[in-house]
Amino acid sequence: MKRIQDVQSHEAEDLYYPTMCTVKNAKQITEMEKWYELEMPAGESLGHGPGQFVEVSAFGIGEAPISVSSSPSENGTFELCIRQVGTLTNVLKNYEQGDTIGIRGPFGKGYPMEKLFGKDILIVAGGIGLVPLRSLINYVLDNRTEFGRLIILYGAKTPAELLFKEELDEWEARDDVELHVTVDQGDENWTGNTGVITTLIPGLDLKLNTTVAAITGPPVMYKFVVMSLKSKQLPDDQIYLSLERRMKCGVGKCGHCQINGVYCCQEGPVFNYVDIKPLEEAL
C-alpha cells in the first residue's frame, strides 16, 4: 500500500493542466476525419512512443483521449487524426492553422519497440485504427533496416473512407512494404479487394517465429482478427492489440477506462494478447 508518508511534496503533481499547443497545419482528409499537425509551446518534442495517446482539450467542451498518429522520429511537431463522432471532436472540426489546442500527455503504454526490433511487423488496421498504427508504421519506415518485413493490412468500409491516401500510395510503391487494402463495399472505380479485413489473412505467408502482429480497429474486429491469426498458428505473445476505452483522466484515477481490474490508460492502450486474454471485459 502506498502511504501518504511515502510521498514527498515534490512528487505530487498537477495532473489536469493542459499544455497549449498551436495548430501548424490542419486538413479535413475524409468526410469524417480531420488531420492536425501540432506544435508544442517551445517547439519541444512531445516525447511519445508509437501507440501512446494524449488527452485533447477544448475549453468549454472538455477532453477526449486521442492517439498520436505521427512517428516519434519526427521532431518538433506531432500529428493527430480525429474522427468527428462526439461533442468535442465536432468542435475540433472547426480548428484551423494558428488555433491553440490543449494537450495532456503522452499517456499509457505504446508498443514495446525493444521487443519489435528485428521482427517482421504485421499491421492489421480496421478503419480509424490506422491512425495510431501509422505512428508505428512510420517509425518502422524511419528505421527500416532495424526491422524485417513490414506487412500492412488495412480495411475500410468504402474507398471514400480510406485515410492517408497519399501515404497509402507511397507504401504501395515501396518494395519493402507489403500493403494489402480491402473495403467492405467498393464503388464503380474500385479495383482492389472487397470483404472484411480477416479475408486478407489466410493468404499471407508468415514466418511464425519472427512475426509480430499489431492490431487496431473497431471493438468488434479484434476477436475475429485474433481468431484468424491463431488459425495461422501465430503464437499469442506475438500479438499486440490497442484497445479503445473511455480514458477520461489518462493518469489511472477516474476509473472510466477499466477493463476488469486493469486501467487501460496505464497498462494499455497497447496490450500483449497474453495479458488481456484472461480479462473477460477485454475483447
Place this chain on the structure above:
Amino acid sequence: MECFSLLRSDVPALIDHVGAYGEVVAPHGKGDVSYSFEVVRDSNDVVLDYNRTLLPLKKLFLPPVEKLMDFSLKNKSFDPVEVAIKPKVYFGVHSYEMQSILRLDHSMLSGSAESNYFKRRQESRFIGISFTPDEFHFSESVGILIEEMEGFDLFLNEVDGDFQVYVLTDHGQELLQGFTKMKATQPEIVEERKFKKKIRYHYNRLPRVFQYAYHSDVWADVAERCVGCGACTLTCPTCFCFDVQDEVTVAAEDGMRQRSWDSCMLTTFAEVAGGENFREKAINRTRHRLYRKFKYITDEEGLPWCVGCGRCTAFCPAGISLPDIVNDLIQEDEKAQYHRSVRV
C-alpha cells in the same frame, strides 16, 4: 502508548482545545435520522454516538464537485486553482472511516500522485472514536475492529459512558498539550460491542471466492433489483471515480473545468463516443462494483477495498445488501465445491 480517562461531559472542552491547531470537523446530526461531517461551530453540537454519516469523510479530501481550473474561451487560456494546505482536525472518526482514508491515499497517490488530494491530506489530524455496530456495520468481517487505531493521532474508546483517550502519535501528544481535564489510567477492554452483520468467510478467503464467481447467477439476481442510481458508490468511502466537465458562463466568454464524483453503476460510465458501451448491462456493472471491492485491488494490495461501513446497504433504495451478496457467492461456491467433490 499513553492512556487517559476523560469524562463525557469534558469532551466539548477537548474539542475546543484541539481547535487551537486548526478547524475541527466532526459528526453532527442532520434532520432526525442522518449524520454529517461538518465544521464545528459549537463543540456541544458534536454527536458522539452516531452510526454513520450519509457521506463519508472522503468528501473533504476528494470533494463531490471540485474546480480544477478557470478558463477563458476568448483567449484560450486557463488559470490554475491553488489548493491551500490548511491544518485541520477530524474528530469523532470511526475506525472503518480512517481505514477508508488510508485506502484512498493509496488510490490517489500511487502511480501519479495527485497534488490536490495530497495537499488536502497534509496537516490533517485524526481523532477516532469507538462505535456500537448497528445492523449494517460489518467491518470486523473485512478485518477492521472497532478499536483499530491505525491512522489516528488520538482515539477515544467509550468505557461505561465515559472515554479512555489513547495517545498514538507525537501529533496526538501535541494536540493535548496543556489540556488538563484527563487522568492517566489503565486501558480497559470493552467486550459487549458485537457486530450483528457478518460475512461468513475470513476476508482473506474472499479473492478465491471471487475468482470463481464471475459467471455466478447471483449477479443477475442483483442486477434485476438494482435501479442504477449510484447511491452505493457515492456513499462508499473508498470509491473515487470521477468525471470532468466544463461549465461555461452565460456570456460564453469564460468558464471553469470541474470534476465531480462519478459512478461505475451509472449506465453511461464506460461508454465512448460513437455509442460503444463496454459495460452495457446492469449485470456487468453490479459485478464490477463488487470486484473493485474484493478482487482487483485486493489481489495487488492484500486488503479488501471495502471497509464494512454498511453505507451502500443502508442507503440502497432497492434494499440490496453487499454482505448478503458476498454470502450468496460463498454459498454458491460451497455448493460448487460439494458437487465437484462428490462427482465420481
